[in-house]
Structures are given as C-alpha cells and as structure tokens.
Amino acid sequence: MAGWSGNWRIASIETRRGAPLAAADRLDVRPIGAGTVEAQGGAAVWTLAGTASNVRYAERREITELRSRQAPLGRDEARRAALIPIRKSAAWWELAQDERRAIFEETSHHTRIGMEYLPAVALQLYHCRDLGEPFDFLTWFEYAAEDAAAFEDLVRRLRETAEWTYVDREVDIRLVRPA
Numbered sequence: 096m097a098g099w100s101g102n103w104r105i106a107s108i109e110t111r112r113g114a115p116l117a118a119a120d121r122l123d124v125r126p127i128g129a130g131t132v133e134a135q136g137g138a139a140v141w142t143l144a145g146t147a148s149n150v151r152y153a154e155r156r157e158i159t160e161l162r163s164r165q166a167p168l169g170r171d172e173a174r175r176a177a178l179i180p181i182r183k184s185a186a187w188w189e190l191a192q193d194e195r196r197a198i199f200e201e202t203s204h205h206t207r208i209g210m211e212y213l214p215a216v217a218l219q220l221y222h223c224r225d226l227g228e229p230f231d232f233l234t235w236f237e238y239a240a241e242d243a244a245a246f247e248d249l250v251r252r253l254r255e256t257a258e259w260t261y262v263d264r265e266v267d268i269r270l271v272r273p274a
C-alpha cells in the first residue's frame with residue numbers, strides 16, 4: 096500500500112456530477128485489510144473505502160503494456176495526487192460485460208488514452224460497488240507538479256468520452272504532499 100497511505104492536504108474538492116462531498120482540509124488514507132483502503136476527509140467528515148480488485152476489461156496485451164509502462168505509487172517526486180470517486184448509472188450496470196467493454200475501450204479508448212500518460216501518472220483503481228459504498232470506484236493518481244497540466248489534459252479527454260455519459264456521480268479531490 097506504499098504511497099496510498101499517509102496524510103495529504105486537500106487543495107480542492109470539485110463536484111463534477113451528483114451529490115457533493117463535504118469540505119475538508121486533510122485526507123488520511125490507510126489500509127484497513129487485504130487490498131482494502133479507507134480514505135477519510137478531515138476529522139471524519141466523510142470516509143470512503145475501496146478494494147484493489149481483479150481486472151474486468153483489460154485484455155492480455157493491454158495488461159502486459161500497462162505493467163511495462165506503469166510507475167509505482169509513492170514516488171518521492173509525485174507530490175500531487177487526485178482522488179476521484181466515481182459512480183456509474185443503473186443503465187451502465189444493466190449492460191452485459193461485452194457491451195461495457197465495447198463502450199469502455201473500442202468506443203471510448205480509455206486504456207489507449209490513459210497509456211499516453213504513463214509513467215508520469217501512477218494510478219490505482221479501487222472497487223467499492225459491492226461494499227455498499229456511495230461510489231462504485233475510488234480512482235487514485237499520483238504525479239509530479241510538472242506533470243499537472245498533462246493530468247488535466249487526461250481527465251478532460253476521458254470526460255469527453257461515451258463512457259462518461261454513464262457517470263452519474265463524480266467528485267474530483269486534488270491533493271498535495273509537502274516536500
């Protein structure tokens with residue numbers, strides 16, 4: 096869990112879609128079990144949990160390429176982070192697995208776009224839909240200050256995709272770790 100733990104200062108909380116999260120100035124992230132983490136905003140203003148899970152959509156060649164390009168969490172120079180909790184609509188979850196994969200990759204090119212930003216951006220996806228949480232995913236990204244503009248470019252491109260028409264709640268939390 097290196098990197099995805101410890102204390103971060105919350106630089107901003109922007110509600111992109113759906114219900115907001117209350118304002119908080121600090122984010123504490125800690126492991127609470129095998130592969131499971133808890134992110135707590137402020138003095139327990141809100142708490143979100145998610146589990147690192149198996150891959151759903153990535154195909155063998157994509158997994159191989161991701162592994163060869165990905166940077167680890169917890170790099171010293173990665174003093175910026177983003178925690179973006181996301182929920183997808185009932186319409187998304189009613190689709191079949193092959194229909195979701197087609198929207199995710201063949202139409203929206205999520206992995207192909209994301210790959211362009213590796214290894215500058217390190218990432219970890221946590222699933223929380225089956226934990227009875229308010230979001231379906233906690234997405235976590237770490238990057239250096241000089242890659243902040245590239246990260247903005249990445250989120251802008253993903254939010255323009257067909258996949259994002261199924262996102263019905265999204266809160267974008269930006270974090271800073273002092274040197």
Ligand code: HEM
Pocket residue numbers: 149150151152153161179181183205206208209210212213216217218220232234249250253
């Ligand atoms: C840094 C570059 C990125 C790469 C390489 C990347 C890659 C991936 C891959 C391969 C998956 C599929 C995992 C699976 O097979 O289950 C995935 C899922 C996901 N990613 Fe990204 N991603 C990136 C950036 C982002 C960003 C910036 C966001 C949010 C703004 C995001 C949100 C998500 C979500 C919500 C899922 C789960 C989708 C679902 O299961 O329905 N990703 N990503």
